Amino acid sequence: MHITKTSPDEAPLDMILKPFSSIGHDWMLITAGSGTGRSEWNTMTASWGSFGVFWNKRTVTCVIRPTRHTWSFVEREPLVTFSFFDSEFRKSLQVCGSTSGADTDKAEAAGLTPVLLESGAVGFAEAKLNLVCRKIYAQDIDPALFIDPSIEKNYPEKDYHRMYMCEITGVYRPEQKES
Ligand SMILES: Cc1cc2nc3c(=O)[nH]c(=O)nc-3n(C[C@H](O)[C@H](O)[C@H](O)COP(=O)(O)O)c2cc1C
Numbered sequence: 539m540h541i542t543k544t545s546p547d548e549a550p551l552d553m554i555l556k557p558f559s560s561i562g563h564d565w566m567l568i569t570a571g572s573g574t575g576r577s578e579w580n581t582m583t584a585s586w587g588s589f590g591v592f593w594n595k596r597t598v599t600c601v602i603r604p605t606r607h608t609w610s611f612v613e614r615e616p617l618v619t620f621s622f623f624d625s626e627f628r629k630s631l632q633v634c635g636s637t638s639g640a641d642t643d644k645a646e647a648a649g650l651t652p653v654l655l656e657s658g659a660v661g662f663a664e665a666k667l668n669l670v671c672r673k674i675y676a677q678d679i680d681p682a683l684f685i686d687p688s689i690e691k692n693y694p695e696k697d698y699h700r701m702y703m704c705e706i707t708g709v710y711r712p713e714q715k716e717s
Contacts, residue, residue, distance in 0.1 A: 540713045541668070543656060546596050549709035551589075554667060560622060561587045565631045567621040568600055570611035571660040574652040579660040581621075581644055581652075582608040583635030596706045598671050601679065601699035607640040609700070617657060617672055618704050621665040630664075657708050667711055671704030 560566070562585055571579020587600040598620050602609050612618055623631065630648035637647055645652055651663040661668030679698040684690060 541653065541655070541661070541663070541710045542713050544709045544711070546706045546709055551596065551706070551709070554709075554711075555589050557589055560589075561585060564622065564625070565628075565635070567619075567623075567631065567634055567662065567665075568602065568608060568612065569619045569621060569652075569660050569662070570608065570615040570617070571652075572615065572658075574654055574660060576643060576645075579652055580608045580611045580639035581634055581650075581660075581662075582606055582639075583631045587620075592703055593674070595674065597674070597703050598669060598706060599701060599703045601701050603697045603699050605695070605697045607638045612673075612702065615659075617659040617670055617707075618702065619655070619659045619661045620669040620671060620704075621662050622667040622669075623662075623665055627664060655708070655710055659708075661710055665710075667709070669706050670708035670710065672707050673702055674705050675703040677701050 565583050565585045567581045568584050569579060569581040584600055590597055602612055630650055633648040634644050637644060652660050653663050655661050655670060657670045659670040678700050681690060681698060
């Protein structure tokens with residue numbers, strides 16, 4: 539499968555991203571790494587996050603608990619990939635969201651193929667969309683700032699997420715076949 543890159547200025551982002559369902563309902567994979575070898579990358583499923591605009595940049599914002607194996611990869615790497623899949627890969631996303639790369643080969647377990655994209659970021663051959671993004675801001679969720687106290691119930695282990703705002707720098711999609 540050949541994956542083609544479009545710049546975020548040219549890609550029809552409003553057509554291909556749905557603000558509520560793309561992340562919250564369909565889920566995404568958050569991936570960071572420097573290569574496709576077993577120990578060079580890690581990925582995890584996420585259903586919390588948003589698309590938007592900050593500092594005049596098109597952004598994806600996600601939240602990752604420091605207890606995730608993926609967290610240290612995202613901390614280390616300047617680029618993060620957000621990958622979106624057709625519904626036939628729901629099982630793969632369930633696997634990536636219920637096992638840890640610390641002790642599982644997620645590519646094998648989920649039946650996914652990591653690929654090193656031209657930007658140097660890691661995405662997936664099976665994804666209908668890989669958004670390569672550059673981290674621009676990170677902040678730990680601070681329980682002292684919860685205005686709605688019911689948010690605390692999401693943190694029985696007190697493992698408050700770190701929030702990452704990431705600028706979309708590359709839009710990678712499988713090449714459309716002529717019919
Ligand atoms: C549907 C779904 C959504 C999830 N969303 C998030 C999320 O937004 N943030 C997070 O830190 N963990 C989230 N998780 C949990 C991680 O995906 C899960 O703990 C995963 O096993 C971590 O893998 P890792 O240890 O290899 O990083 C979600 C899990 C599922 C199944």
